Amino acid sequence: MQIPNYKDFMSESKRIKILELLKTPEKTGIGNNVTIKGWVRTKRGNKNVAFIALNDGSTIHSIQVVVDLANFDEELLKLVNTGACISVEGTLVESPGAGQSVEVHATQIHVYGSADPEVYPLQKKGHTLEFLREIAHLRPRTNTFGAVLRIRHNMAFAIHKYFNDKGFYYIHTPIITGSDAEGAGAMFRVTTLDITNLPKTETGDIDYSQDFFGKSTNLTVSGQLNGELAALALSEIYTFGPTFRAENSNTPRHLAEFWMIEPEMAFYDITDNMDLAEDFLKYLIRYALDNCYDDLEFLQKMYDNELLERLNFVTNNDFERLTYTRAVEMLMASGQAFEFPVSWGVDLQSEHERYLVEKVFKKPVILTDYPKEIKAFYMKQNEDGTTVRAMDVLFPRIGEIIGGSQREEDYEKLVARIHELHIPEKDMWWYLETRKFGTAPHAGFGLGFERLILFVTGMANIRDVIPFPRTPQSAEF
Ligand code: 4AD
Ligand code: MG
Numbered sequence: 001m002q003i004p005n006y007k008d009f010m011s012e013s014k015r016i017k018i019l020e021l022l023k024t025p026e027k028t029g030i031g032n033n034v035t036i037k038g039w040v041r042t043k044r045g046n047k048n049v050a051f052i053a054l055n056d057g058s059t060i061h062s063i064q065v066v067v068d069l070a071n072f073d074e075e076l077l078k079l080v081n082t083g084a085c086i087s088v089e090g091t092l093v094e095s096p097g098a099g100q101s102v103e104v105h106a107t108q109i110h111v112y113g114s115a116d117p118e119v120y121p122l123q124k125k126g127h128t129l130e131f132l133r134e135i136a137h138l139r140p141r142t143n144t145f146g147a148v149l150r151i152r153h154n155m156a157f158a159i160h161k162y163f164n165d166k167g168f169y170y171i172h173t174p175i176i177t178g179s180d181a182e183g184a185g186a187m188f189r190v191t192t193l194d195i196t197n198l199p200k201t202e203t204g205d206i207d208y209s210q211d212f213f214g215k216s217t218n219l220t221v222s223g224q225l226n227g228e229l230a231a232l233a234l235s236e237i238y239t240f241g242p243t244f245r246a247e248n249s250n251t252p253r254h255l256a257e258f259w260m261i262e263p264e265m266a267f268y269d270i271t272d273n274m275d276l277a278e279d280f281l282k283y284l285i286r287y288a289l290d291n292c293y294d295d296l297e298f299l300q301k302m303y304d305n306e307l308l309e310r311l312n313f314v315t316n317n318d319f320e321r322l323t324y325t326r327a328v329e330m331l332m333a334s335g336q337a338f339e340f341p342v343s344w345g346v347d348l349q350s351e352h353e354r355y356l357v358e359k360v361f362k363k364p365v366i367l368t369d370y371p372k373e374i375k376a377f378y379m380k381q382n383e384d385g386t387t388v389r390a391m392d393v394l395f396p397r398i399g400e401i402i403g404g405s406q407r408e409e410d411y412e413k414l415v416a417r418i419h420e421l422h423i424p425e426k427d428m429w430w431y432l433e434t435r436k437f438g439t440a441p442h443a444g445f446g447l448g449f450e451r452l453i454l455f456v457t458g459m460a461n462i463r464d465v466i467p468f469p470r471t472p473q474s475a476e477f
Contacts, residue, residue, distance in 0.1 A: 019058035025102045028092055037087045042124055060147055060298050064103040083115030129464050136477045147295035152453050158287040163238045171230045171237045173223030178215050179427045186246035187218035219244035223262050225431055231264035232434050238263040248472050252461040257470035264444035270389045270406040273443035274366050277393055277402050282315045288456045304458030319364040327367050347374045350399035357394045365394045377417045379405040398455050404445020411435035
């Protein structure tokens with residue numbers, strides 16, 4: 001039997017990431033042999049030499065590959081077009097060209113896959129973000145989405161690091177749920193019933209006892225209620241998972257499937273909760289500035305020339321804290337013609353939130369003590385009988401980035417509120433028992449992951465900060 005030689009050009013073992021070559025070329029050494037692999041961004045040149053910009057996604061920067069045409073088969077080089085995937089062996093050389101420190105002079109090229117220039121949709125010219133959404137399967141290969149996806153990864157990592165360093169435990173909460181306690185919007189139903197022939201009860205209702213779980217179930221809108229159960233045992237926990245809302249909101253800030261981070265802390269009051277939220281957001285933005293600078297610089301140049309300034313500003317200034325009531329007074333006194341008129345009791349719209357943040361205070365704002373009618377049943381009731389200990393963190397360009405509250409820990413008050421809102425008590429028995437047995441003051445909040453990424457990247461549409469967006473009428477890819 002012949003033993004295959006795995007140490008050929010196909011082998012991963014010899015490959016060096018382009019990031020490493022560009023950042024620390026001295027580790028490889030000028031004049032030494034290297035193997036790089038990636039996708040061709042551009043090819044240009046003359047009749048003697050070709051210059052290939054090769055990118056492997058490890059960094060926003062492509063490396064220049066110099067090909068002496070005399071040493072290569074013409075047919076092979078015809079396959080090396082924009083979009084092709086190739087492996088290059090060559091010599092690492094100091095680059096005479098501006099804008100790059102080193103380049104690779106090719107001695108061998110292998111084409112894994114060509115990309116016919118007649119039909120490959122990602123040509124060199126700039127494409128609109130709208131067009132790129134239609135080719136979401138290929139857009140990770142653009143500089144913009146490479147940058148966004150690397151930043152997204154770094155933010156996810158930083159979130160786990162932040163909480164782990166603080167002694168919070170990561171709790172996995174269920175995605176399929178039997179309760180709609182949050183009231184955060186319409187839910188997606190989960191069923192294995194034959195929807196063309198639904199079983200009915202004697203009274204003509206759908207008979208969910210025959211469904212997979214023996215009851216009606218949905219995709220969760222939040223991990224909070226389960227998170228609270230864990231916080232009332234482990235003290236400080238967080239969740240980080242997908243959440244689903246079937247609201248028909250076609251806005252640049254809403255997704256039907258988004259990721260949420262929900263810390264929940266026993267023994268925290270609303271002030272502790274605000275302090276944590278502010279520290280957490282500043283940490284994450286600082287982390288991006290420290291670890292994603294090349295990508296941020298690229299996005300600033302392409303989309304938003306105030307990006308770095310805004311990120312630095314947020315990390316260096318205290319958030320403004322005021323009550324909902326005070327904010328409504330200010331909005332009413334502003335003389336602004338809002339699309340949605342403001343009065344005490346209305347839910348604030350993004351135009352109001354952004355007015356406060358961008359025009360009045362010119363920095364992030366935390367609003368507290370909202371009317372109980374516009375907030376969820378579990379929020380701690382204030383003595384005034386009309387407001388609850390809620391907190392929303394509002395950010396420039398985004399509006400609400402975090403929603404949270406201190407929780408009602410008093411069993412009697414919580415049950416009374418559940419009855420007022422006609423929430424079926426029998427669905428909530430497990431949640432209520434935490435208030436019956438060893439209840440504790442506690443608080444928590446939810447950070448919308450994509451809204452964080454929107455803010456950090458300076459992108460304008462939430463569809464462009466998640467790899468494969470789910471929005472009304474759109475679930476391709
Ligand atoms: O304010 P929300 O609805 O709060 C909750 O779900 C609480 N259970 C959180 C908690 O206290 N543990 O949502 C929290 C955050 C919002 O501030 C926003 O950033 C984001 O989630 N969010 C969305 N992001 C994208 N698309 C949507 N449709 C979103 N709805 C909310
Ligand atoms: Mg909210």
